[in-house]
Amino acid sequence: MTQQDPRSGRLIKAPENFIDSEGVRTVFREGKAGRRDFVRGAFAAALSGGAVSAVHAQANPVPAAGGDANILNLPAHTTGLGQPVATDGYGKPSRFETNVQRRPSPGLTQTAQASVSFAPLQSLFGIVTPSGLHFERHHQGWWDVDPSKHRLMLNGGDEKMMKRPLVLTVDEIMRLPSVSRFHVIECGANTGMEWGNVAVPTCQYTHGMISCSEFTGVPLKILLDMAGVDYKRGRYVLAEGADGSSMTRTIPMEMVESGEVLVAYGQNGEMLRPENGYPLRLVVPGVQGVSWVKYLRRIEVGDKPYAAKDEAIHYIDLMPSGLHRQYSNTQEVKSVITTPSGGQVLLDKGYYQISGLAWSGRGKIKRVDVSVDGGRNWKTARLQDPVMSKCLSRFSLDWAWDGKPTIMQSRAMDDTGHVQPNYKQLRAVRGSRSIYHNNAIQSWLVQESGEVKNVQLS
Amino acid sequence: MTQQDPRSGRLIKAPENFIDSEGVRTVFREGKAGRRDFVRGAFAAALSGGAVSAVHAQANPVPAAGGDANILNLPAHTTGLGQPVATDGYGKPSRFETNVQRRPSPGLTQTAQASVSFAPLQSLFGIVTPSGLHFERHHQGWWDVDPSKHRLMLNGGDEKMMKRPLVLTVDEIMRLPSVSRFHVIECGANTGMEWGNVAVPTCQYTHGMISCSEFTGVPLKILLDMAGVDYKRGRYVLAEGADGSSMTRTIPMEMVESGEVLVAYGQNGEMLRPENGYPLRLVVPGVQGVSWVKYLRRIEVGDKPYAAKDEAIHYIDLMPSGLHRQYSNTQEVKSVITTPSGGQVLLDKGYYQISGLAWSGRGKIKRVDVSVDGGRNWKTARLQDPVMSKCLSRFSLDWAWDGKPTIMQSRAMDDTGHVQPNYKQLRAVRGSRSIYHNNAIQSWLVQESGEVKNVQLS
Numbered sequence: 001m002t003q004q005d006p007r008s009g010r011l012i013k014a015p016e017n018f019i020d021s022e023g024v025r026t027v028f029r030e031g032k033a034g035r036r037d038f039v040r041g042a043f044a045a046a047l048s049g050g051a052v053s054a055v056h057a058q059a060n061p062v063p064a065a066g067g068d069a070n071i072l073n074l075p076a077h078t079t080g081l082g083q084p085v086a087t088d089g090y091g092k093p094s095r096f097e098t099n100v101q102r103r104p105s106p107g108l109t110q111t112a113q114a115s116v117s118f119a120p121l122q123s124l125f126g127i128v129t130p131s132g133l134h135f136e137r138h139h140q141g142w143w144d145v146d147p148s149k150h151r152l153m154l155n156g157g158d159e160k161m162m163k164r165p166l167v168l169t170v171d172e173i174m175r176l177p178s179v180s181r182f183h184v185i186e187c188g189a190n191t192g193m194e195w196g197n198v199a200v201p202t203c204q205y206t207h208g209m210i211s212c213s214e215f216t217g218v219p220l221k222i223l224l225d226m227a228g229v230d231y232k233r234g235r236y237v238l239a240e241g242a243d244g245s246s247m248t249r250t251i252p253m254e255m256v257e258s259g260e261v262l263v264a265y266g267q268n269g270e271m272l273r274p275e276n277g278y279p280l281r282l283v284v285p286g287v288q289g290v291s292w293v294k295y296l297r298r299i300e301v302g303d304k305p306y307a308a309k310d311e312a313i314h315y316i317d318l319m320p321s322g323l324h325r326q327y328s329n330t331q332e333v334k335s336v337i338t339t340p341s342g343g344q345v346l347l348d349k350g351y352y353q354i355s356g357l358a359w360s361g362r363g364k365i366k367r368v369d370v371s372v373d374g375g376r377n378w379k380t381a382r383l384q385d386p387v388m389s390k391c392l393s394r395f396s397l398d399w400a401w402d403g404k405p406t407i408m409q410s411r412a413m414d415d416t417g418h419v420q421p422n423y424k425q426l427r428a429v430r431g432s433r434s435i436y437h438n439n440a441i442q443s444w445l446v447q448e449s450g451e452v453k454n455v456q457l458s
Numbered sequence: 459m460t461q462q463d464p465r466s467g468r469l470i471k472a473p474e475n476f477i478d479s480e481g482v483r484t485v486f487r488e489g490k491a492g493r494r495d496f497v498r499g500a501f502a503a504a505l506s507g508g509a510v511s512a513v514h515a516q517a518n519p520v521p522a523a524g525g526d527a528n529i530l531n532l533p534a535h536t537t538g539l540g541q542p543v544a545t546d547g548y549g550k551p552s553r554f555e556t557n558v559q560r561r562p563s564p565g566l567t568q569t570a571q572a573s574v575s576f577a578p579l580q581s582l583f584g585i586v587t588p589s590g591l592h593f594e595r596h597h598q599g600w601w602d603v604d605p606s607k608h609r610l611m612l613n614g615g616d617e618k619m620m621k622r623p624l625v626l627t628v629d630e631i632m633r634l635p636s637v638s639r640f641h642v643i644e645c646g647a648n649t650g651m652e653w654g655n656v657a658v659p660t661c662q663y664t665h666g667m668i669s670c671s672e673f674t675g676v677p678l679k680i681l682l683d684m685a686g687v688d689y690k691r692g693r694y695v696l697a698e699g700a701d702g703s704s705m706t707r708t709i710p711m712e713m714v715e716s717g718e719v720l721v722a723y724g725q726n727g728e729m730l731r732p733e734n735g736y737p738l739r740l741v742v743p744g745v746q747g748v749s750w751v752k753y754l755r756r757i758e759v760g761d762k763p764y765a766a767k768d769e770a771i772h773y774i775d776l777m778p779s780g781l782h783r784q785y786s787n788t789q790e791v792k793s794v795i796t797t798p799s800g801g802q803v804l805l806d807k808g809y810y811q812i813s814g815l816a817w818s819g820r821g822k823i824k825r826v827d828v829s830v831d832g833g834r835n836w837k838t839a840r841l842q843d844p845v846m847s848k849c850l851s852r853f854s855l856d857w858a859w860d861g862k863p864t865i866m867q868s869r870a871m872d873d874t875g876h877v878q879p880n881y882k883q884l885r886a887v888r889g890s891r892s893i894y895h896n897n898a899i900q901s902w903l904v905q906e907s908g909e910v911k912n913v914q915l916s
Contacts, residue, residue: 077701077753080599084599085596086594087600089561090591091592093548094730101544101547101548112544113543117547126673133728138543140539141538180585244535268726269585269587269588353633384637386844394638396635
C-alpha cells in the first residue's frame with residue numbers, strides 16, 4: 001500500500017502497524033494545536049494496527065481499513081462494553097493462545113493410555129508451569145477419582161514395623177499440618193530420545209517431561225509418626241497408586257525423615273489435577289517423576305527395597321558393562337535453553353535475551369554458564385530469584401546475533417558441586433544404551449536462515 | 459447400618475468408610491495365611507469407600523455396595539484403562555472441584571461489566587492463585603484483545619521529556635530483557651464492605667479481591683530508557699488501558715526507577731489471561747490493583763500527577779476531616795485467616811491447622827501473630843518459605859479446639875515495622891466513611907456449633 005507523504009508530497013510505502021518517533025511528535029504537535037479529531041484518529045490507527053500511520057492520517061483522514069461502521073476505526077474493545085465478570089467461574093487462556101498445548105509424540109508409545117504428553121517449554125515464562133500444561137505420563141490412563149471414596153492406607157511389613165496401621169480419608173489428611181513448597185518434577189525418561197541421537201525437533205519434545213509447581217501436602221513423616229513406625233527397622237517405604245497400573249515404588253526412609261516427602265493434595269494453589277493424581281500424590285523432591293506416585297492409596301514400611309515391577313524392569317539404566325543400574329532415583333543437575341530453541345526462527349540480527357531453565361535433584365542451582373560458540377567460551381548467566389532447592393530456576397543472558405551460524409549451550413552447576421556433563425563425558429560413564437537419566441548439555445544450532453535446530457555434539 | 463462382629467458375634471454399627479488399626483492387622487494376618495481373596499476384598503471395600511469394613515468383610519464376603527459387576531467391588535479406576543494423554547491439550551480441574559469458583563456478589567454493582575468477582579481464598583493453598591481463579595475487577599467488561607494488533611505507545615508530555623517516543627508491538631516487547639517475579643495484587647476496595655460493618659459471610663467476599671502470581675515482563679525503566687526520558691523532569695508516568703474504560707493512573711517515577719514496575723505479558727508461566735489484561739498489563743508491586751492497568755496501550759511521562767478520572771473521583775479515601783485523601787497508592791500490611799473462616803464448619807473438637815495469608819505493599823512480611831481468644835493473647839505463627847517482597851505469604855499455627863465459642867484473629871507485621879491495626883486503631887485515623895484501603899484485623903467467631911461467622915470487634 002502506498003500513500004502520499006504530507007511533507008514531501010511523494011508517494012511512499014506506508015509503514016505497517018507502526019508509528020515512528022517523528023509520527024508520534026506530529027500527533028502531539030497537532031493535538032496541542034487543538035486538532036483533537038486528528039489526534040483521536042491517529043491514535044485509533046496506531047492502536048487498532050490499521051495500515052494508516054500517524055503521519056499519513058492527516059493527508060488521508062478517511063481510515064484505510066474498510067468495513068468498520070466506526071468512522072474513527074477504533075477497535076471494538078475501546079468503544080464497547082466487554083464481557084461481564086465471572087463469565088466463567090474458572091477462566092481459560094486467550095483464544096489467541098490455543099497453540100500453547102501439551103502434546104503427545106505420535107508413535108512414541110503403543111497406546112495413548114500408557115504414554116506421555118510434553119509441556120510446551122518454549123512458550124513458558126518464569127518457573128511455574130500452568131497446571132493445564134503440566135506434562136503427563138500415565139501407565140494405564142488417567143482417572144478423575146472421587147475423593148470422598150478414596151483412602152490412603154499405611155501399613156508395615158509386619159506388626160512391629162508399624163504399631164498403628166491406619167486408613168485415612170482425604171478429609172482427614174487435609175486436616176493435618178501441611179506445608180507448601182515449589183518443586184520440579186522430571187520424568188526419568190526426559191531427554192531419552194537423545195541417547196539415540198534422534199534429535200527431536202523442539203525443546204517441548206527434548207525436555208518437556210518436566211514441570212514445576214507449588215505443591216501442598218502433609219509431610220509423610222507426620223503420617224508415619226502417627227502410625228508408630230519403628231524407624232530403626234523400617235528403612236524403606238513402598239508407595240502404591242490406585243489406578244490400573246498399581247504403580248509401586250520404593251522410597252528410602254532417609255528422604256522421608258528429612259521431611260521433604262509429601263502426601264500432596266494441592267498444586268499451584270488448588271487441588272491436584274486428575275492427570276496429576278487427584279486427590280493424592282506423593283511428592284518426592286529431587287527424585288524422578290515415576291516415584292511421585294499418583295492416586296496414592298497405600299504406603300508400606302519395610303526393611304529393604306521392594307524391587308517392585310516398576311523398578312525392577314523399568315526405569316533402570318543399562319551400563320556399558322552390560323549390567324543394569326537400579327534405584328537411580330536422583331535427577332542429576334541439568335539445564336536447557338528454551339529461547340531460542342529448536343523449531344524457533346530468529347527473524348533478524350541483533351539483540352535477543354537467551355533464556356532457559358536449570359534444576360538439580362540434589363539442591364539449589366548455583367550457577368549456569370551459557371556458550372554461544374559451541375562450548376569454546378562460556379559466560380555466566382543471570383539467575384532469577386527466588387532460587388529454590390529441587391526446583392526450576394530461570395536463567396537469562398543478553399546476546400546480539402551477528403547473523404552467522406552458531407551453536408548455543410547451557411551448563412548448570414548445583415550447590416553440591418555437581419556440574420552438568422557434555423555428551424562425551426556422559427557417554428564415557430553411561431555408554432549409549434540407556435533410556436533414562438540423560439542430563440547432558442543440550443546444543444541448539446542457529447542457522448544462517450535464523451532457523452534453530454537440535455544437534456548433538458560428539 | 460449394622461453388621462455382625464466376626465469375633466463377638468454381636469451386632470455392631472459398621473464404621474463408615476474406615477478400617478481401624480485392628481482391622482488392618484486382621485487383613486494382613488489373613489493375607490499372610492494365604493487368604494488372598496479376602497485381602498483383595500477387604501482392600502476393595504476400604505479403597506472404594508464401601509460401607510463394609512475390613513473386619514466385617516470376612517463375616518459377610520459379598521460386597522455390600524450393589525450393582526457392580528466386579529465381584530470384588532473394585533472401583534473402575536483400579537481395573538480399567540483410563541483416559542489417554544492429552545485428552546485436552548490444556549487441562550481442567552476435577553469434576554469434583556467445580557464448586558471452587560470465583561464468584562460475583564449479586565447486587566454489589568449495577569452492571570456485571572463494571573463489577574468484581576472474588577477469588578475463593580478459603581479453598582486455596584500456598585501462595586500461587588491459579589489463573590483461572592484470579593479475582594476480576596473490570597470497569598467496562600473484559601476483552602480478548604488480538605495481540606498482533608495491539609500496540610504500546612510511549613510519549614512525553616512535551617518533546618524534551620522524551621527524546622524518542624515509541625510505539626511497540628507485543629512481539630517487540632517480548633524480545634526485550636525480561637524478569638519474572640512473584641507479586642500480590644489487591645484491589646484497593648478489598649474488604650471495603652467491612653467499613654460499614656456489613657460482615658459479608660465468607661473470606662471469599664471479605665478478602666477475595668486479591669491474587670498472587672508469578673508475573674513476567676519488561677521493566678518499564680528499560681522502555682523509558684529506550685525512549686530517552688529526562689528523569690530530572692519526568693517524575694510521573696501516566697498508564698492508560700485500551701478497553702472502553704480507558705483506565706488511566708499516575709505512577710510516581712521513583713517506583714519505575716526502582717525497576718519494580720513491569721510491562722507484563724506473562725502470568726504463572728503463560729500469557730496473561732484475557733480477564734487480567736491480555737496481552738499487556740502494568741505490574742506495580744505494592745500498589746492497589748487499579749494501577750496495574752490492563753490492556754496497557756500508552757505510557758506518558760510528565761512532571762506532575764495527572765489527577766485522571768480514575769484517581770480524582772474514585773479510589774480516594776474520605777477522611778474524618780471531610781477531605782479526601784488522594785493517591786493513596788500503597789497497600790498497607792494486612793492478613794486474613796482463610797482456614798477456619800466464615801461459612802466453614804468445624805465438625806468436631808480437636809486438632810486444626812489454622813492457616814492464612816499475609817502481605818504488605820511495603821516489602822516482606824516479617825511476622826504474623828494469631829489470637830484464638832479475640833485478641834487477648836497472641837502466638838507467633840509459622841511463615842512458609844519463600845517469603846517474598848510485595849507477595850502473599852502463607853502462615854499457619856497448630857490449634858486444638860475445645861468446643862467452646864472463640865474469636866480468631868491474625869495480625870501481620872512487615873519488615874518496615876508497620877503493624878496491621880485493629881478496627882479501633884484504623885477508625886481513629888481514617889474514620890468510617892471510606893470505601894478503600896481497609897487493612898484492619900479480621901475476626902472470625904467460631905460458634906459452639908462449629909459454624910464460623912464474620913464478626914467485627916469494636
